[in-house]
Amino acid sequence: MNIISLILSFIFGALLMFLVFCLVAPLKETKPKNNVHFYVARDKNSKLWLYMGKPVRTSNEFSPCHCGKLIGGVRYFSNYGLKESDFENLKWENKPIEVFINMED
Numbered sequence: 001m002n003i004i005s006l007i008l009s010f011i012f013g014a015l016l017m018f019l020v021f022c023l024v025a026p027l028k029e030t031k032p033k034n035n036v037h038f039y040v041a042r043d044k045n046s047k048l049w050l051y052m053g054k055p056v057r058t059s060n061e062f063s064p065c066h067c068g069k070l071i072g073g074v075r076y077f078s079n080y081g082l083k084e085s086d087f088e089n090l091k092w093e094n095k096p097i098e099v100f101i102n103m104e105d
Helices: 002-027 074-080
Strands: 035-042 048-052 069-073 097-102
Touching: 048 074, 069 074
Parallel strands: none
Antiparallel strands: 035 048, 035 097, 048 069
16 A cells, blocks of 8 residues: 555656646746847938938938937848838838847857
């Protein structure tokens, strides 16, 4: 009888550990993605620009906000895996488009 209770205790303990593992595993923190947040905007002269931080519309162009930065024009797009053709429908009248770029190796 003593051996049977030991075996049952072992099985019960193993099942309990398995249940705890199944409940905790989905809650485990995964490695955050290395996404960088950019904006693409078109100025009144139809040129595309890439900004870090949401730009503000002025009379003829968009300007970086107080916490933002102008990255550059279309020639910088390929550095970030962007294509000018992806933004052909973006017009001066539109709001800047928010893009997330994965900067992982």
